[in-house]
Amino acid sequence: MAIKYASEEWVKAAREAINKNPAYQEAAKKWEGDMYFIVEPEGGLKEKIFMYFDLWHGECRAASVVTDESAKTPAYRFWAPVGVWRQILEKKVDAVQAMMTGKLSLKGDMAQIMKMPKAASELVNSMLKFETEFPW
Amino acid sequence: MFGYMGKILKVDLSKSKISEEDIQEDACKMFLGGSGLATKYLFDEVPKGADPLGPDNALIFMSGPLTGTESPSAGRYSVVSKSPLTGFWGEANSGGNWGVHLKGSGVDGIIFKGISPEPVYLVIDEGKAEIRDAKNIWGKGVAETNRLIKEELGEEFQVACIGIGGEKLVRYACIINDLHRAAGRCGMGTVMGSKRLKAIAVRGEKAIELANKEVFTEISKTNYDLVNESMLKITLETYGTSMATDLVNVRGxxxxxxxxxxxxxxxxxxxxxxxxxxxxxxxxxxxxxxxxxxxxxxxxxxxxxxxxxxxxxxxxxxxxxxxxxxxxxxxxxxxxxxxxxxxxxxxxxxxxxxxxxxxxxxxxxxxxxxxxxxxxxxxxxxxxxxxxxxxxxxxxxxxxxxxxxxxxxxxxxxxxxxxxxxxxxEMPAYDPRAAKMCGLAFATANRGGDHITAYIEGPTFMDIPFLCVENSKIEDLLVENPAEAKVLKDLEDSLTVFDAMGTCKFMGMALATEDWVDMIANCVGWKFDVSDFRKAGERIYNLARAFSVREGLTRADDSLPKRLLEEPMPEGAAKGHKVEKLDEMLDAYYGFRGWDKKTGEPTPEKLRELGLGAIIAKM
The missing domain is CATH 1.10.569.10 (Aldehyde Ferredoxin Oxidoreductase Protein, subunit A, domain 2)
Structure with missing residues (x-):
């Protein structure tokens, strides 16, 4: 059954999928840094959604939807309209391509991100392990 | 000498005479090679006020100590001359394979002076150089020139040549090797055309002696693997350099x-x-x-x-x-x-x-x-x-x-x-009104309106950091922050070393300075640490600036077209923006450089600090 994107249930499912993905664990074994995935309003979505993921050495230690942006101070922030997130999760747009075209924005230590493209790719692959619904 | 072939060719085209000179270890320690060493020769060999298209100008091809080694992306060579576009220091750099074969033929570099009475080309075959008649290839395009030379000499020869643009003295003619790799900027092909030098064909497989070959090989492999796993590889390989078109457009x-x-x-x-x-x-x-x-x-x-x-x-x-x-x-x-x-x-x-x-x-x-x-x-x-x-x-x-x-x-x-x-x-395709630090970079670059000198579009338009400097972060593209002029200075110095080593500047995004000094030290065999790396870059950068100052460059030349200073961007993400604080940014930049703020000249103190005291009297 499809899970509503960016819901608390979806974030938990994503965490579980990340932790069950050996390819991610291998690719991200040197990764240190938590992040916000920020879903910006578009279409029927009227308010920003902040998804928090704490990623550490190939493991997702925590994941939740955050209502107060200032509740966490993650090392990385990725933001895009919901339609772009959908294109990425439906593999219609590559995440790297989305960054290079300015559709997906990010803030954080780019040097670390530049070193670990496989980890980014496997992170997305983990989120494809279950069905996602976009109701907006 | 490890890392070098030990020989520079000097070719007097007016007299059709070739001589050899041993490469000087002291000069290599100060300027490494590539555009660094070539700039030293340019300063020494070209008299003040020389006509860029006259016989006194020198056209200098130079490989670096890493050119032709196992270091990642070490196939590059530089061409240095007085530019017919700017009248100041001119430099172009190219990849492909030609630079590797130049070194394999047994020479580190070639210095051309004079003007040949008839079109000629130079052949270097396993260390033996010869000037040949080029009448049958004069008037031909790059592809046909390559074909005819290889037909005459053999397929193994690698060719760097000018096309019809260089022959006709188009001021921005370039030199092409491997058919499509260009030493593109500053009119180096124009200088080559003015000397009636059509091509240089090289062949040779002489080995490059390294100080610590085993260690060098191991470090190079580790660094190669690091680049191979980087996002830089994915983006550049998938979309090429043109990957940036969308992002720069989005940013206006x-x-x-x-x-x-x-x-x-x-x-x-x-x-x-x-x-x-x-x-x-x-x-x-x-x-x-x-x-x-x-x-x-x-x-x-x-x-x-x-x-x-x-x-x-x-x-x-x-x-x-x-x-x-x-x-x-x-x-x-x-x-x-x-x-x-x-x-x-x-x-x-x-x-x-x-x-x-x-x-x-x-x-x-x-x-x-x-x-x-x-x-x-x-x-x-x-x-x-x-x-x-x-x-x-x-x-x-x-x-x-x-x-x-x-x-x-x-x-x-x-x-x-x-x-x-x-x-x-002419300026590259990045509008400084949308990333203000690009304005300072283009205004001050030694070559003129140039993006490669500091690769400032990386940390600005693309938000990609350079690992070869301590800090390359530009906080806000649309803010002219004088404190960030230090980032520009550091990038210029560091990336100058890449042109001296014979490696690609893209690698500065993927590998740290520590990685490079390990390779250089194990290549050449003398002490070379991070401090030496930074000092070498600053020294070469100042020497190039000093050459241009000698040729008449002043602070007034460090400027931008009026359109960028006075016309606000009409639309897009940078709508309403123009470059507004160039003078303030220049003051800060000169301050970080230790240059005179009134004239834009390197001060005698700075030149002495960099070991360049001997050129003070010649400026």
Whole structure:
């Protein structure tokens, strides 16, 4: 059954999928840094959604939807309209391509991100392990 | 000497005489090689005030200590001369394989002086050099020149040559090796043409002795693997240098219609991603020892722009695409390949066409000046015709062949306001109104309007850091922050070392300074740490500046076209922005450099600190 994107249930499912993905664990074994995935309003979505993921050495230690942006101070922030997130999760747009075209924005230590493209790719692959619904 | 072949060739073309000189270890320790060592020779060999196209100017080809080794992307060589575009220090750099074979032939570099009475080319075969008659290849394009030389000498010879553009003294002619790799900027091909030197063919497989070969090999492999796993490889290999077109356009800094705006509305028709996903891209290609195949092998199968070759690169799409408002990626690809065969710098050529189009739009040029052509923005056929005319200096092409600075001086009528060059060198496709630090970078670059000197578009438009400096972060693209002038200075110094080592500057994004000093130290065998790396870069940068100061450069030359200083960006993410604090930024920059704020000259104290005290009296 499809899970509503960016819901608390979806974030938990994503965490579980990340932790069950050996390819991610291998690719991200040197990764240190938590992040916000920020879903910006578009279409029927009227308010920003902040998804928090704490990623550490190939493991997702925590994941939740955050209502107060200032509740966490993650090392990385990725933001895009919901339609772009959908294109990425439906593999219609590559995440790297989305960054290079300015559709997906990010803030954080780019040097670390530049070193670990496989980890980014496997992170997305983990989120494809279950069905996602976009109701907006 | 480890890392070097130990020999420099000196060729007096006026007397048809070749001599050899041992490479000096002291000079190598100070300037490494490549453009660093070549700049030292330029300062020593070229008299003050020499005509760039006269016999006293020197044209210097130089490899670096890492050229031809197992270091990642170590296939590069530099060409240094007094530029016929700027009248100051000129430099161009190229990859491919030619530099490796130059070193394999047994020489580190070649210094040409004089002017040959007849067209000639130089052959270096396993260390033996010979000047040959070039009558049968004079007048030929780059591809045909390569074919004829290889037919005469053998397929193993690698050729660097000029095309018809260099022969005709188009001021922005370049030198092409491996058929499509260009030592592109500053008119180095023009200087070569002025000396009636058509080509240099090299062959040889002499081994490069390394100080600690086993350690060097191990470090190089580790570094190669690091680059191979980086996002830099994924992005550059997938989309080429033109990957940046979309992002720069989104940020409102993709110069369009000769910089009248920074947003090209039809970017999806010409972007790097569009090209990368099209059938025009048939293969990817890498330079010697490079993990990244960023080169594009392209074919336009049919139609008026049918061609087969390489490119287009980001700068071609910028200059012949958005700047000229051309929506046809096929026409842009053909323009790129024509420039390769004529031996023209795509940045200066495309910019000159765009400038002429705006002059036509404003009525400064009319059909009576343009051989009947309507130089309208967006017309790909006209753009292609102009490329042919420039290379042959035919009709209106004779004017465009002079570059935008001289074109505006001849045309007058306020055209200097939108002649988009710095010091005479046309600017690359990044509008400083949308990333202010680019303005300071273009204004101060030793070559003139140039992006490669500091690669400032990496940390600005693309938000990609350089690991070869301690800090490359620019906080806000639209804010002119004098404190961040230090980032520019550090990038200039550090990336200067890449041109001296013989490696690609892209690698500065993927590997840290510590990685490079390990390779250099184990290559050459003398102490070389991070401090030495930074000092070498600063020393070479100051020497190049000192050369230009000697030739008349002042603070007033460190400026930008009026359009960028006075006309706000009309639309897009940078709407309303212009470069407003250039003077304040220059003060800060000179401060970080230890240069005189009134004159922009390196101070005697700074030169002495860098071990350049001997040149003070010669400036």
């Amino acid at each position: 800094g993709f110069p369009t219609r000769n910089w009248q705006t920074g947003v090209f509305p039809d970017i999806e028709k010409i972007s790097g991603i569009t090209f990368g996903n099209s059938e025009l891209l048939v293969d990817r290609k890498h330079c010697f020892a490079c993990p990244i195949s960023c080169g594009r092998v392209s074919v336009v199968k049919s139609g008026p722009y049918a061609c087969k070759g390489e490119g287009p690169e980001y700068e071609t799409i910028g200059a012949f695409g958005a700047m000229c408002a051309i929506e046809s990626i096929e026409a842009i690809t053909l323009a790129h390949n024509l420039c390769d065969d004529y031996g023209l710098d795509v940045v200066s050529a495309g910019s000159s066409v765009a400038f002429a189009m705006e002059c036509y739009e404003k009525g400064v040029l009319t059909k009576s000046d343009t051989d009947g052509l309507e130089l309208k923005f967006g017309d790909p056929d006209v753009m292609i015709q102009l490329v042919h005319k420039i290379a042959k200096r035919e009709g209106i092409g004779d004017l465009l062949a002079e570059g935008t600075k001289r074109m505006s001086e001849k045309l007058g009528k306020g055209t200097e306001r939108f002649a988009m060059h710095v010091k005479g060198l």
